[in-house]
Amino acid sequence: MEINKKKLVETLIKGRNSAKRLQALLHQKVNDDELASVDGLVNEISESFYHGLLVLTPTSTHLGLACNLVFHGKPPAPAIKERRGCYKRRKTIDSRIEVSGTIGDGYSWRKYGQKGILNSKFPRCYFRCTHKHVQGCKALKQVQQLEDDSNMFEIRYIGHHTCAPPNTSSHHRVVLDSKKFKNRHFSQSNPSISTNNQNDAFLKQEDLCYNVSLANDAQLTPAWVWNEIITDDFDESFKSDQTLSDISFDDVMFS
DNA sequence: GACATTTGACCGAC
DNA sequence: GTCGGTCAAATGTC
Structure with missing residues (x-):
């Protein structure tokens, strides 16, 4: 040690x-x-x-939740225009992929889109940082459930948070946000992930993560x-x- | 009323 | 033309 x-x-x-x-x-x-x-x-x-x-x-796994980080050192994309009908699509930009059993990461995200993906059972959900307009944070996040029925999610983070980072009570915030999220539908167009049971699965994993982290100093x-x-x-x-x-x-x- | 989510349309890359 | 990413109006929640 x-x-x-x-x-x-x-x-x-x-x-x-x-x-x-x-x-x-x-x-x-x-x-x-x-x-x-x-x-x-x-x-x-x-x-x-x-x-x-x-x-x-030593491992990137967190209490049994698979969490594999992949870094892509691609150069940042040029600044995009926000106006609808005249924006640049992000082609090559800093991104990393995380496979996890939980979608929470301590940051506050706002969903701005969802798309069905070709040859994929589950839709892909698009999130941006809640502080995009207030603090100009350009962080994005894409979440898609893996098709192996393992209840795991592939989470792609695009760009970096320029807003204030989550503090040590972030686990708490995740739980609170999850409770708020509980009453919402994750998806209406895809029943396979829109059920309250599915949301409950998220919440249980979040709660489990939080509770175990307190018990085992998994901070x-x-x-x-x-x-x-x-x-x-x-x-x-x-x-x-x-x-x-x-x-x-x-x-x-x-x- | 403020804020978040849904969803169809729009747009660029391929 | 197809597909994936984003926009923004409509809708929902608190």
């Missing part, structure tokens, strides 16, 4: 140093040539924090660790770096 701790400190310190270098770069006028350096540094930061977090959470999720790094006395010098404190977990992990 001591060795793991040391490795964690080393990787996090490396991440901090990379972030400071990135900060210095960003303070200058960034031209096209420097953008490549910025991208490289961001990747370096992501890897450092990711490996550090792997030490704390040790990447989001929690990140929050601790930023807000706790894990590393006082790190904490005192105001610039870094303003960066969310997703900003570092999934940039």
